[in-house]
Amino acid sequence: MNKSLKEKLLSSFSDIQIDITEDNKVFINTKKDDVISVLNFLKNLGYKHLALISCTDWIEENEFELVYILSSYMENDTEYRNKEKTNILVKTRIPREKAEFVTLINVFANAEPYERELHELYGIYFEGHPRLTPLFLEREYKIPPFRKDFDTKKYVKEVFDNIPFVKDRKEKK
Amino acid sequence: MRELELYFGPQHLGMVGNFSITLNVEGDRIIKADANPGFLHRGFEKLMEQRTWIQNFPLVCRINVVEPDSMELMYAMGVEKLANIEIPERAEYIRSIYLELARIGSHLFGLWAYANMLGFDTVAQWAMYHRDLILDLFEELTGGRVYHIYILPGGVRRDFPEGFKDKIIKTLHSIGGCVPDYDNIFFNNRIFYKRAKNIGIVTRKEAEEMGGVGQVMRATGMKYDIRKIEPYAAYDKIDWEVPTRKDGDAYSRIWIVRDEMIESVHMIFKLLDKMPQGKVFNKIPNPFKWNIPKGEAYVRCESSRGELGLYMVSNGKDKPYRVHFRTPSYSHGLTILEKALINASIADVGNIMISLYIVAPEIDR
Amino acid sequence: MDRNKLEKWLKSPTKMGHKYSLHVVYFCTGCGIIEIPPSITARWDAERFGIIPVASPRQANLFLITGYVALKTLKAIIRTYEQMPEPKFTVAFGSCPINGGMYWDSYNTIKHLDKYIPIDGWIAGCMPRPEAIFIGVTHLWTLIDKEMADGYKKYRKDYKYYRENQEQIFGKLEWPPLFQKEVKK
Numbered sequence: 001m002n003k004s005l006k007e008k009l010l011s012s013f014s015d016i017q018i019d020i021t022e023d024n025k026v027f028i029n030t031k032k033d034d035v036i037s038v039l040n041f042l043k044n045l046g047y048k049h050l051a052l053i054s055c056t057d058w059i060e061e062n063e064f065e066l067v068y069i070l071s072s073y074m075e076n077d078t079e080y081r082n083k084e085k086t087n088i089l090v091k092t093r094i095p096r097e098k099a100e101f102v103t104l105i106n107v108f109a110n111a112e113p114y115e116r117e118l119h120e121l122y123g124i125y126f127e128g129h130p131r132l133t134p135l136f137l138e139r140e141y142k143i144p145p146f147r148k149d150f151d152t153k154k155y156v157k158e159v160f161d162n163i164p165f166v167k168d169r170k171e172k173k
Numbered sequence: 174m175r176e177l178e179l180y181f182g183p184q185h186l187g188m189v190g191n192f193s194i195t196l197n198v199e200g201d202r203i204i205k206a207d208a209n210p211g212f213l214h215r216g217f218e219k220l221m222e223q224r225t226w227i228q229n230f231p232l233v234c235r236i237n238v239v240e241p242d243s244m245e246l247m248y249a250m251g252v253e254k255l256a257n258i259e260i261p262e263r264a265e266y267i268r269s270i271y272l273e274l275a276r277i278g279s280h281l282f283g284l285w286a287y288a289n290m291l292g293f294d295t296v297a298q299w300a301m302y303h304r305d306l307i308l309d310l311f312e313e314l315t316g317g318r319v320y321h322i323y324i325l326p327g328g329v330r331r332d333f334p335e336g337f338k339d340k341i342i343k344t345l346h347s348i349g350g351c352v353p354d355y356d357n358i359f360f361n362n363r364i365f366y367k368r369a370k371n372i373g374i375v376t377r378k379e380a381e382e383m384g385g386v387g388q389v390m391r392a393t394g395m396k397y398d399i400r401k402i403e404p405y406a407a408y409d410k411i412d413w414e415v416p417t418r419k420d421g422d423a424y425s426r427i428w429i430v431r432d433e434m435i436e437s438v439h440m441i442f443k444l445l446d447k448m449p450q451g452k453v454f455n456k457i458p459n460p461f462k463w464n465i466p467k468g469e470a471y472v473r474c475e476s477s478r479g480e481l482g483l484y485m486v487s488n489g490k491d492k493p494y495r496v497h498f499r500t501p502s503y504s505h506g507l508t509i510l511e512k513a514l515i516n517a518s519i520a521d522v523g524n525i526m527i528s529l530y531i532v533a534p535e536i537d538r
Numbered sequence: 539m540d541r542n543k544l545e546k547w548l549k550s551p552t553k554m555g556h557k558y559s560l561h562v563v564y565f566c567t568g569c570g571i572i573e574i575p576p577s578i579t580a581r582w583d584a585e586r587f588g589i590i591p592v593a594s595p596r597q598a599n600l601f602l603i604t605g606y607v608a609l610k611t612l613k614a615i616i617r618t619y620e621q622m623p624e625p626k627f628t629v630a631f632g633s634c635p636i637n638g639g640m641y642w643d644s645y646n647t648i649k650h651l652d653k654y655i656p657i658d659g660w661i662a663g664c665m666p667r668p669e670a671i672f673i674g675v676t677h678l679w680t681l682i683d684k685e686m687a688d689g690y691k692k693y694r695k696d697y698k699y700y701r702e703n704q705e706q707i708f709g710k711l712e713w714p715p716l717f718q719k720e721v722k723k
Contacts, residue, residue: 024403025470025471048381048382049381049384050384051384051480051482051499052482052484052497052499054484054495054497056486056494056495057495067484069471069482069484069499073381073390073395073397074395074396074397077394077395077396077417078396080401080402084402084403085402085403087471087473089471108382108384109382109383109508110382110383110384110504110508112507112508113503113504113507113508134211135210135211136210136211136214136537136646137211137214137646138211138609138610138646139609139709141645145216145219145645146216146218146219150219150645152216152219152220152223152643152644152645153643155645156642156643156644156645156649159707160648160649160650160707161649163653163703163706163707164653164703165650165652165653166652166653166692166696166699166700166703169699169702169703170696170699182614183565183611183614184563184564184565184614184618189571190566190571191566191567191611191614211608211610212567212608212610212611212614213568213608213611214608214610214646215606215608215641215644215646215647216644216645216646219644219645220641220643220644223643231640232640235569235640238569238571238572239571239572282572282575285575285579297579298579298580299580301575301576301579301580301581302579302580302581304576305576305581305582308576318667319572319573319665320664
């Protein structure tokens with residue numbers, strides 16, 4: 001089942017690498033311009049459930065790696081086939097200095113909060129997204145907090161430990 | 174009529190945890206809903222990158238406060254997959270029994286929240302009392318009422334103590350014997366039928382487009398359960414059924430909760446019969462100097478709220494490089510809720526929010 | 539009925555009224571959402587101590603801060619605390635409000651809650667059991683008897699410094715100062 005998927009992908013797209021592990025996980029590495037067409041192709045084959053959009057910060061190689069994880073719902077309500085066991089992970093790399101990508105809302109409608117979260121925590125700009133407003137965070141940060149060069153201990157020392165206790169503030173006056 | 178903006182703030186009975194919604198209303202009817210999470214954000218995934226692999230276990234169970242056991246299972250399964258560790262057979266059965274007890278406890282907590290919102294105070298008190306009996310069992314097994322830290326990569330921490338199997342059977346008989354009382358006062362009640370039928374409908378097409386899992390999907394008729402699709406622990410060694418309903422409204426979702434609890438009780442009895450003897454723990458290397466080989470893994474399981482997934486990346490050092498949880502409340506609370514609230518009345522907002530089975534700490538992490 | 543106790547009660551009926559009917563604001567912050575419902579339901583009955591949850595902060599005089607406090611929640615806590623009528627008492631659960639607890643290096647949680655609102659007592663545990671909550675509340679009764687539970691008086695007296703701390707972490711606050719006279723000075 002997964003072998004035929006591999007052949008179909010290799011015949012439709014050039015410059016694509018596919019790895020299939022023995023517990024039904026398919027890892028696909030593509031260029032960043034091909035991602036939307038690969039995802040559309042997989043959605044037409046029946047993998048309609050977008051489970052996760054994640055991002056890894058490879059700071060030594062100066063790149064972000066975006067990961068899109070897909071799986072499939074059941075077509076016949078009571079029969080379990082091999083297709084639902086498969087998870088497909090589509091990975092691509094974007095440069096770290098100017099982090100931009102295209103939005104996925106036209107393909108999968110539930111990609112909206114994942115992209116909003118990645119914009120806020122990593123600083124990636126998604127073109128075409130209707131509302132890229134803050135989701136979790138209350139204040140602005142100079143470096144987006146989940147990047148590897150954001151030092152949390154230094155931040156805690158500068159912001160939270162600098163506020164004195166009330167009795168210290170009184171004695172200073 | 175004029176359009177008003179209402180702020181449904183973080184202190185209300187409609188959600189387990191702090192979560193707020195901004196509603197645009199016209200009279201009594203809702204036109205637009207805007208979710209506003211972030212009251213419980215601690216930045217878990219950044220904190221987990223700064224602690225070693227074994228130090229993350231007390232941290233990972235505080236992501237979902239109502240059912241911390243499925244989070245521990247996910248992290249342990251991810252580490253086992255990256256480091257190629259096998260677990261003995263008795264540990265698989267113990268893990269399944271432990272997770273099913275946690276599922277019953279979490280469903281009773283959800284029943285407390287839902288019955289309180291509708292106004293059935295008696296059922297709420299009963300459900301919380303029965304959950305406390307299960308927490309007593311957990312306290313004897315692991316030492317803590319709510320945060321257990323019992324599952325480790327390589328098995329479980331310790332074996333059942335003396336006489337524990339009889340205590341489980343006695344507690345489950347006393348809870349199961351009250352099911353006719355629950356049915357008479359809540360589930361077959363005409364008032365519950367009128368208040369929950371055709372409220373908060375999520376059709377099959379909408380659920381597929383917006384990433385619905387768990388009870389939201391099972392209420393539309395699909396038997397979508399990760400315990401059957403990709404079995405882990407000992408779920409493929411006994412036979413059991415997945416309960417479903419057809420309508421997709423709040424009434425069907427709460428009936429599925431009741432059916433799942435009864436099915437879990439039967440599963441625990443079957444697992445206790447078939448459990449083999451043996452050891453429960455395979456040795457792992459020295460946790461202070463444990464370097465896990467390079468690689469990435471994606472594992473998933475079925476928590477009481479839906480499909481839970483974990484994406485883990487390791488670069489060969491002694492701390493994780495990237496950990497990302499896919500929680501079921503994320504797509505239910507941020508995408509499906511905003512669609513399901515349109516054209517509802519203000520009095521039904523809490524009803525719809527709890528019947529979608531959202532836990533707010535899971536959204537924020 | 540014991541004659542000595544009756545005299546003690548009649549000597550200060552206001553203290554008896556404060557102690558034996560503490561109404562709690564029903565606001566479960568952080569991790570406390572799992573141990574507050576068991577305390578107020580049938581098994582560990584909190585109503586025999588006089589504790590009952592109320593919906594509005596204007597009717598309450600005890601505020602339980604159960605667990606860690608994120609930045610967005612701190613704004614809601616300050617607003618709720620300022621709306622409660624006096625005399626009011628606060629009790630904090632766990633080790634996270636004391637010094638940051640398990641999330642000591644997180645960028646979004648408050649490390650010392652004592653700098654922003656006054657706290658009368660702390661209860662140990664992660665989360666404390668319902669029995670520990672009741673021991674904490676009975677200890678609060680002895681503090682009320684000896685007039686040592688005076689967090690609200692400190693807030694009124696040192697309001698200028700509390701407000702400066704709150705403004706240092708949030709920038710400009712959207713609500714005006716509560717006690718105008720002390721700040722204008």
